[in-house]
Amino acid sequence: MSTASVVTQTAEQAASQRSVTPLGDDRLWRWLTFSPALALMLVLSVLPLANLFVSSFQDITWSGGASTRSFVGLSHYAALGSDALFHAGIRNTFIFAFCAVAGQMILGLGLAVLCSRVTRGRVIYRAVFILPILIPGIVIGAIWKLLLNYDFGLINQGLALLSIAPHDWLGSSETALLSVIVVDIWHWTPFCFLLFLAGLESLPQDIFEAAKVDGASSWQEFRLITLPLMVPTIVVTFAFRLVLAFKVFDEVYLLTSGGPGTATEVVSFTLYQRFFTEDRIGYGSAISVAVIFIVSLLLVMAISARRRLGSTS
Template identity: 45%
Template sequence: MREEETVSDFINRHFKWFTLGPAAVLLLLLTVYPIINLFFMAASTITFEQAREIWTFTPMRNFQSLLDDEIFRIALWNTVLFALVSVAIETVLGLCLAILVSSVTAFKGIMRTVLIIPVLMPPVAIGSMWKLMYSHDFGVFNQFLTGVGLSPVNWTGSTALALSSVIIVDVWHWTPFVFLILFAAVEGLPREVIEAARVDGARNWDIVFKIIIPLLKPAIVVAVLFRTILAFKVFDQIFLLTSGGPGTSTEVVSLHLYKVFFVQNDLGYGAMLSLAIIAATIAFLLVGQRAGAAIGGKR
């Protein structure tokens, strides 16, 4: 009896470790170990000979390659430009849609369902669909232009238009994501404040800019943070629409990383690129967190 009580006491004292242990082991195997291995890869030159990996410790080679990589600098600029423009447009459109849909009384559920359809579609299907729509010969956009007497446009084959064309696709795809976040925030706003403003004679324009938007600032920060992180990692749409071309006009860091890893088979430099991208993402998160805390403190 005493032995049974001892075992029971032991289990009760260490119950949290029994429950958290498997998750901790899984976290170590799937997160910590790959990150440690990534650091070792970034400090090595990896070659393949006779079906074997040969690791040579060259800590400065990959770092110097990162500093000398002109394509990476172009890809980083394209990624930043893509993220800034697409997220800005998506935030404005998502906010406008959230306010408009929240203000209607009839068919609100149907409107919300229709608006979120793009974000539910697989990125591969979206890329294939828009590639057909952008087609120079039989795409719907050029069919419309020729129908009104204008010349067809090379939407994805022109260095001047390719990135803008990809941004349009991203805006169509991800504006519903921003809309969902902000719509939930708008629905949770205190209605008595808005009604009191109406009673005091405030116009709709004043209510939106002086009451609704200031109250939505924390939700807007969250939406912008999430969307910027996802935009910084964009890959599938660009890979399907332009593959980084023409030239390097739509080359982004994730696509460049893919080419280094799987086309050039330079695993060491690819690991260094991965660490650079992770560092940039963490830096953005820290800045965004400080900005969000500052905005939240001003409420």
């Protein structure tokens, strides 16, 4: 018997054995192997979310190390309508998120396009560009608080060399939120840069070679070819960064602590104050549920936009 006939006979036997195996047994085995991961996900995510939702309808107090819960219905959610701090947090969070993410997207895409055209030393450029994202948040807060210091900050010292009066960047209500946005752009632009660079390197190169043969300029190549092909990557990056921007806390806490007044009050810092500082657990849970709803709504809108763009491309 030849080798080819032996291989064919073995393949037929394996196919017959697979056909004999019931489909129900295969599905049961898949569920059995998947059930530990599913149970862990339920314990670590779904159950805490359910507890948070239930707590938002309760007033929770502590006495003798034990919690006392009383049902208050929708009173916590009704109180959100008259909470000036919550309103300021939502307003500043939207301003912060869209301005910071827009700056990160523009700078990240520009740096990615420039880096993709570099032929020598590309590894060095990448290493330099991603340095800010590797620095811990506490260190970033210390660095920028020193840079923006009114008395001895390097930025005000540079302005003094130009005969410009120093400015209290973090202590002025006009520039405090802008300063935090600039810090966040500096911190997270490398993240957008990495995603855009990966998207650029995955684009088909034959289209660009054909455009060069047709005499297209660099700007025409970017506007007519690169941008349309990068739209799915841009949408995904925007959605991902927008969701993360809504959770900003460390930069605000380290730089301004929500001040001056409510100039840099973001919803995460409002939640921190209500939940931990004031020990209003039920009301803090209601704020958390409201924030989760807003972020989920934005995520659904981003996914819908991504699907529409995918269907039209």
